[in-house]
Amino acid sequence: MRLLDYFRYIRNSTTNSTAGIAKERLQVLVVDEGSERNASSYLPQLQNEILAVIKKYVSVSDDAVQIQLDHDDHQDILELNITLPEH
Template identity: 35%
Template sequence: MSILDYILGSRKKTANVAKDRLKLILAHEREEGGPDYLPALQEELLTVIAKYIPVDKNNIKVSMERKGDFEVLELNILFPDQH
């Protein structure tokens, strides 16, 4: 299954109202004892995204998962209504 099919499939059924939304996923597979970039990277990436779209901190859902040397950061950004 492709990443696009996975994301489309996992969209909540309530997401029927067509809204502009952006999902950013960072998956980092670290070597033993390697530095943890994700927290700092998350802030900087959001700053870049905010240059393209009005990002409201209340409309960002952040989730982090870890399994062994693998960590996944997921940012779900809902754009404010433009009309």
Template identity: 45%
Template sequence: MNLFGFTFNRKPRSSAQAKERLQILLAHERGSGPSADFLPLLQRDIVEAIKRYVQVSDDAVGIRMDSIGDVSSLEINIELPSDPKAEAKTEAKADKPEQKAAAKG
């Protein structure tokens, strides 16, 4: 048997090694908490939703995600304009859907 073991040295298969490495990588990523890859997309969607009601620049919205233990928090800071003209435009935009609904009804 030693003769066969010596001549036919069994090395671990590369697929088994790759699988083990992938499992270690996945366990590490899962242990590090939720991924923040979606934050730029989330920020873009939030800015688009806010722009429907208030005129703000893209830089006026800040999004931060924190994770402490099992609890994750999403913090959104929005710098709203204090310009009365911007508020008047916002009110006009908000009234338009109501006027369209009243005209249809």
């Protein structure tokens, strides 16, 4: 449950800093940990396919998507932050 606790923490700190204005946001995080294959090579393609899947369920404009790819010796990380339209 540690990941969940972390997101509760993030949500609480975000809510405080925006004086209670709640925007809907979708976050997707993919972490390849302890990888010996080069995950960096497939994460960009995976990212496009995951985004295509998400667009089946929620309305997403291209400028509402922030993408971050990062890696170190031990893990590759793909992070998608999507601001959803108000409805």
